Amino acid sequence: MCGIIGIASNKSVSTNIINSLKKLEYRGYDSAGLATLNKNEINEKKCSGRVEQLEKILFKSPTEGNLGIGHVRWATHGIPNEVNAHPHSSEIVSVVHNGIIENSTELKNQLEKKGKKFKSQTDTEVITLLLTEELKTKNPLQAVQDTLAKLEGSFALGIIFKNFNNIIIGARRGSPLAVGYSNNENYLGSDSYALKSMTNKISYLDDGDICLLTKDKVEFYDLKKNKINKKVLILSEDKNIAQKGDYKNFMSKEIFEQPITTKNCINEYIDKERDEINFFNFPLDPKDINKIVLIGCGTAYHSCLVAKYWFENFTSLPVETDVASEFRYRNLRFNKKNLYIFVSQSGETADTSAALDLCKKNGAKTCSIVNVVESTIARNSDWTLPIHAGPEIGVASTKAFIGQMLLLYILALKISFLRNDLEKKDYQLKIKNLKKLPDLLTKCLKSEDKIQLVAKDFLEAKGSMFLGRGLSFPIALEGALKLKELSYLHAEGYPAGEMKHGPLALIENGLPVIIVCPNDKYFHKTVSNMQEVIARGGKILLITDSNDSVINENIRFTINLPKIDESLTPFLSTIPLQLLAYHVALLKKCDIDKPRNLAKSVTVE
Ligand code: AGP
Numbered sequence: 009m010c011g012i013i014g015i016a017s018n019k020s021v022s023t024n025i026i027n028s029l030k031k032l033e034y035r036g037y038d039s040a041g042l043a044t045l046n047k048n049e050i051n052e053k054k055c056s057g058r059v060e061q062l063e064k065i066l067f068k069s070p071t072e073g074n075l076g077i078g079h080v081r082w083a084t085h086g087i088p089n090e091v092n093a094h095p096h097s098s099e100i101v102s103v104v105h106n107g108i109i110e111n112s113t114e115l116k117n118q119l120e121k122k123g124k125k126f127k128s129q130t131d132t133e134v135i136t137l138l139l140t141e142e143l144k145t146k147n148p149l150q151a152v153q154d155t156l157a158k159l160e161g162s163f164a165l166g167i168i169f170k171n172f173n174n175i176i177i178g179a180r181r182g183s184p185l186a187v188g189y190s191n192n193e194n195y196l197g198s199d200s201y202a203l204k205s206m207t208n209k210i211s212y213l214d215d216g217d218i219c220l221l222t223k224d225k226v227e228f229y230d231l232k233k234n235k236i237n238k239k240v241l242i243l244s245e246d247k248n249i250a251q252k253g254d255y256k257n258f259m260s261k262e263i264f265e266q267p268i269t270t271k272n273c274i275n276e277y278i279d280k281e282r283d284e285i286n287f288f289n290f291p292l293d294p295k296d297i298n299k300i301v302l303i304g305c306g307t308a309y310h311s312c313l314v315a316k317y318w319f320e321n322f323t324s325l326p327v328e329t330d331v332a333s334e335f336r337y338r339n340l341r342f343n344k345k346n347l348y349i350f351v352s353q354s355g356e357t358a359d360t361s362a363a364l365d366l367c368k369k370n371g372a373k374t375c376s377i378v379n380v381v382e383s384t385i386a387r388n389s390d391w392t393l394p395i396h397a398g399p400e401i402g403v404a405s406t407k408a409f410i411g412q413m414l415l416l417y418i419l420a421l422k423i424s425f426l427r428n429d430l431e432k433k434d435y436q437l438k439i440k441n442l443k444k445l446p447d448l449l450t451k452c453l454k455s456e457d458k459i460q461l462v463a464k465d466f467l468e469a470k471g472s473m474f475l476g477r478g479l480s481f482p483i484a485l486e487g488a489l490k491l492k493e494l495s496y497l498h499a500e501g502y503p504a505g506e507m508k509h510g511p512l513a514l515i516e517n518g519l520p521v522i523i524v525c526p527n528d529k530y531f532h533k534t535v536s537n538m539q540e541v542i543a544r545g546g547k548i549l550l551i552t553d554s555n556d557s558v559i560n561e562n563i564r565f566t567i568n569l570p571k572i573d574e575s576l577t578p579f580l581s582t583i584p585l586q587l588l589a590y591h592v593a594l595l596k597k598c599d600i601d602k603p604r605n606l607a608k609s610v611t612v613e
Pocket residue numbers: 305306307308309351352353354355356357360403404405406493606608609610
């Protein structure tokens with residue numbers, strides 16, 4: 009949820025800290041700050057708003073020092089202002105934090121009783137004041153170890169110390185943290201994306217680990233305070249390392265590169281010559297699987313809902329889905345023959361990661377579908393299937409959603425075939441159709457002109473409804489989520505068949521209603537639901553691949569999709585909904601890549 013960077017170097021670090029914070033802004037952008045150690049003094053600079061604000065401050069009053077930490081914030085405790093921005097420093101220590109200290113109120117009360125004064129409303133400042141106490145009698149490592157023992161909740165920390173002007177200490181519990189290695193320089197960062205421009209050699213801390221780094225060395229310690237070694241990973245070169253290129257913003261780039269990312273993913277897993285899926289090392293023999301359980305958050309959860317229909321249609325298996333924040337607290341019955349599938353673009357979502365940990369603790373077999381192969385969720389699952397979509401910077405997930413659905417579709421096909429639930433000819437036909445998907449997505453993107461025209465309808469409306477049945481119901485949910493998170497307008501996704509049980513009362517003259525209605529087995533029933541909405545004045549945007557005459561009167565706009573195997577319609581109907589949310593947000597002059605109140609990776613509960 010927040011972004012952390014630390015650099016120990018033989019040269020001034022503030023410029024590199026700022027550049028890294030710019031890369032981390034997708035994780036949180038309420039406020040920003042840095043602290044360096046120069047001539048044994050802690051120099052702290054911070055501000056509300058974006059990193060470029062901080063850059064202007066530094067331009068006016070540069071901060072020297074060969075050692076420093078930086079932070080971009082997504083507020084959890086305390087409003088987003090300068091005082092609550094990180095770092096939080098005392099005379100002798102400065103701290104940046106990602107996570108939530110759940111016993112901060114209790115600790116704060118104890119410190120205040122000892123006469124300590126707080127400047128901010130944050131939980132992080134508790135860590136600063138605890139450390140300041142401990143450092144009076146202990147060296148930095150011991151002071152950190154003893155402070156962490158008092159904390160409950162999650163943290164990734166970066167800490168610098170007066171009188172120890174060559175060390176940075178990092179610590180991890182529940183929030184991601186990585187170390188990067190270079191010559192005469194070493195780094196601490198929330199994720200590899202922040203470090204990638206400075207090094208391709210990375211180690212990840214695990215929960216309970218502490219690292220102590222200088223410009224020349226890095227040491228790791230485990231929970232028992234033993235010195236340990238960590239694997240050094242060489243990061244893959246991201247060819248299309250996130251640059252906007254000619255696009256106005258990352259989201260438009262990521263929407264329009266979906267045909268390419270889909271093709272790349274298909275090429276990764278589907279044999280070019282034969283119609284065969286190249287999956288190996290299943291954690292469970294597909295024939296032994298009892299049940300499929302799909303877990304994710306937000307858009308990733310919507311991909312799980314779509315996949316439920318595919319697994320149910322292609323296999324003989326029972327399928328469950330759950331949002332991770334609910335799953336992790338249920339009274340669950342684990343079964344070693346269940347396959348638990350975790351979907352996460354970032355691979356760092358706290359709830360999804362906690363749900364995965366719960367499954368592992370109970371001996372369950374886990375598979376993760378991620379976009380960041382070095383992520384926590386990927387590293388902690390038995391089997392990882394990367395979606396190969398390339399870095400997704402826009403906070404609103406687009407190409408990752410298509411990639412998540414694609415991997416789930418391929419997985420459902422493969423498992424069904426290996427279980428003999430699907431005949432070879434049907435299996436191969438579906439693979440043949442799947443190979444056409446990239447070109448069909450390109451065709452769908454051509455609906456942008458029409459979408460731009462209808463986008464205006466949403467600006468004046470009190471809200472909007474997105475309706476669908478079967479495979480189209482989760483797509484209706486995803487379309488509503490996209491519109492909400494990008495344009496801040498109320499929108500609701502609903503099963504079309506459920507409208508008569510209450511929400512029909514919302515329909516009034518001119519209300520925009522989006523009907524996702526491919527020519528599948530639900531088609532005529534969805535058309536009837538649409539007529540119910542039209543009869544009450546709803547303004548219909550119809551997304552369909554049908555030319556059926558029954559659906560031409562009283563429709564505000566029809567977006568015609570190319571025809572395709574009905575199991576693949578979720579991919580095509582998603583495109584106009586992404587474009588709709590994008591253009592409404594554009595008309596409203598919202599921040600497309602960094603919508604208010606959100607962050608790309610929610611690494612706190
Ligand atoms: C996507 O548009 C949303 N911003 C959000 O719901 C996201 O899908 C969710 O936070 C899960 O993130 P993850 O895929 O990185 O786990």
